[in-house]
């Protein structure tokens with residue numbers, strides 16, 4: 389088992405444990421944390437069917453017998469206030485006697501991780517939680533960094549908090565049941581890490597796609613460990629996203645989130661980010677920041693993975709309405725993370741609106 393220790397700016401320390409076929413040992417690692425003796429598990433019916441009994445049995449074996457398992461249907465549209473309220477009702481009910489030390493255990497992808505993390509951040513002014521990611525996207529991105537939240541009134545992640553987990557427990561064997569479309573969606577975030585911080589990781593993906601798609605142990609370990617390490621290093625320096633460091637993780641997200649919301653989540657998160665990255669590169673080329681050939685290289689890799697680089701069935705006004713709701717914008721001024729070279733970025737404010745809308749429209753397809 390590989391351990392990546394994370395220390396946040398606020399001094400909070402936790403470990404990311406990465407291994408193969410380790411889910412049945414999770415109880416013993418949680419027990420050591422002293423995070424609680426009553427487990428409030430959040431998962432989806434599909435993921436629960438595959439992995440919940442292994443987690444429950446492992447907890448019971450170590451003496452954590454007080455368990456409440458809660459199900460939220462699959463899909464981004466359930467990362468909302470209704471699911472949040474349902475979970476809060478359930479946790480209040482679970483804590484009827486008021487004498488428990490409850491911790492939350494999120495077993496799922498980014499939707500469960502964000503939603504369950506927000507429950508943990510807000511219930512009783514914050515309780516401990518454990519992330520057990522089950523998608524590639526959650527392995528490399530959502531499990532760590534402490535950003536948790538829900539969508540509200542169609543705006544992505546508009547209600548949220550910073551709340552670091554007590555443990556991230558990553559069993560890479562869980563990827564074996566992940567649908568191919570979800571694997572590709574997760575790879576978009578790994579491409580992002582390569583583009584913004586690691587030319588070496590970017591080249592590795594270019595050269596090893598077949599090994600990644602066949603879930604070859606070493607190749608999967610490489611992209612997950614690199615992804616975690618890059619994110620952990622960034623978050624360590626700027627936990628609360630205030631120093632213009634963590635913002636670089638938003639490469640591709642400015643237009644990506646708008647496209648994702650405008651599509652009513654027809655695009656998977658990583659698919660929308662793929663579109664967002666090519667749009668950001670188009671803008672960077674227009675502004676003279678990025679070489680056309682590098683923009684083409686990034687686009688080719690996304691296409692080779694099978695990710696979308698064109699926008700289907702959307703109108704520009706809907707996308708721009710969502711675009712202006714971006715949390716990073718202040719006083720009506722837009723802000724973009726743009727690629728400069730492979731591995732380096734620039735933050736640009738006030739990109740002319742006609743440049744943005746033309747870039748998006750040029751990416752429309754039937």
Ligand SMILES: NC(=O)c1ccc[n+]([C@@H]2O[C@H](COP(=O)([O-])OP(=O)(O)OC[C@H]3O[C@@H](n4cnc5c(N)ncnc54)[C@H](O)[C@@H]3O)[C@@H](O)[C@H]2O)c1
Pocket residue numbers: 432434435438462463464467496497498499500502522523524525526529530531532533534535536545562563564565566567570573574656657658
């Ligand atoms: N907090 C953060 O830092 C952060 C970062 C990036 C993305 N996110 C959020 O993550 C979300 C997207 O997460 P996602 O892409 O993991 O999607 P997801 O959570 O919706 O999961 C995708 C689908 O895969 C299925 N699934 C998950 N694991 C499986 C497995 N092992 N086997 C079989 N099926 C499995 C799920 O049931 C679901 O249908 C978005 O809401 C995004 O905003 C958060």
